[in-house]
Amino acid sequence: GPSGVISHTRVDPVNLTTEQWQEGTKGGTTARHVTLNNVAGSPVKQELFDNKGALVRTTELCRDGLDRVVKQTIKVTGKPDIVTQYSYDAYSRVIQQTQPDGAEVHWTYAGHSDGEHPESVAVTAAS
Numbered sequence: 848g849p850s851g852v853i854s855h856t857r858v859d860p861v862n863l864t865t866e867q868w869q870e871g872t873k874g875g876t877t878a879r880h881v882t883l884n885n886v887a888g889s890p891v892k893q894e895l896f897d898n899k900g901a902l903v904r905t906t907e908l909c910r911d912g913l914d915r916v917v918k919q920t921i922k923v924t925g926k927p928d929i930v931t932q933y934s935y936d937a938y939s940r941v942i943q944q945t946q947p948d949g950a951e952v953h954w955t956y957a958g959h960s961d962g963e964h965p966e967s968v969a970v971t972a973a974s
Contacts, residue, residue, distance in 0.1 A: 863884045863885070864881060866881045876898050893908075904923050917934070919932075930947055953971070
């Protein structure tokens with residue numbers, strides 16, 4: 848770039864991974880992002896490494912047969928996993944999201960449309 852920062856992207860089409868990081872003008876590097884994709888090209892696992900190479904965070908995305916994220920799990924060493932789950936209607940609109948604390952968000956959509964036209968959003972607190 849014009850400031851001398853070098854952006855790196857390494858793509859491995861065999862292992863379906865992409866690795867990204869930046870290098871400063873004085874040789875220092877930023878955190879490294881490694882993404883594993885499925886055969887459709889959608890991310891299924893993302894890892895963040897600090898500039899010393901230690902794993903900081905992992906995000907795993909479980910997808911259904913239509914390539915929609917149905918479960919997202921964030922893992923940080925020494926902390927409990929953060930899990931969010933999603934349910935969809937026949938038009939691939941999110942109709943339910945279960946938050947990490949157990950709270951649920953429910954959407955209903957306008958009956959005349961297959962688009963993102965929410966009629967209501969309801970939140971049920973965790974018990």
